[in-house]
Amino acid sequence: MYIRRCALKFAKWGNSIAVRIPAEVVAKLGISPDEDAQIRVTGDHSFEVTRDLRRQDAIEAIRKLARPLPPDYKFNRDEIHDRGMMRRENQNKSQGKGQRAR
DSSP: OOOOOOOOEEEEETTEEEEEOOHHHHHHHTOOTTOOEEEEEEETTEEEEEEOOHHHHHHHHHHHHOOOOOTTOOOOHHHHHHHHHHHHHHHHHHHHTTOOOO
């Protein structure tokens, strides 16, 4: 992919320097303001910017760990809550079995 030379503008951003990327380059690369990037100095007066794919790689690794749910599975928040309440009630009952009322 060839993009004609574009002049970049440096700007002060807090204690750092920001580089404004021309709209033509943004469109060709398909990047958005919330993406992560890595910068590497390649010479005395040059640098290279690449997408930081570590976040996407981590998300993909997590997705590979996921197990499919049965086709007839339906999420029921009330049922899950009820099971948790029943479990806690049973634990409370078992803790109180050895104690006698005075």
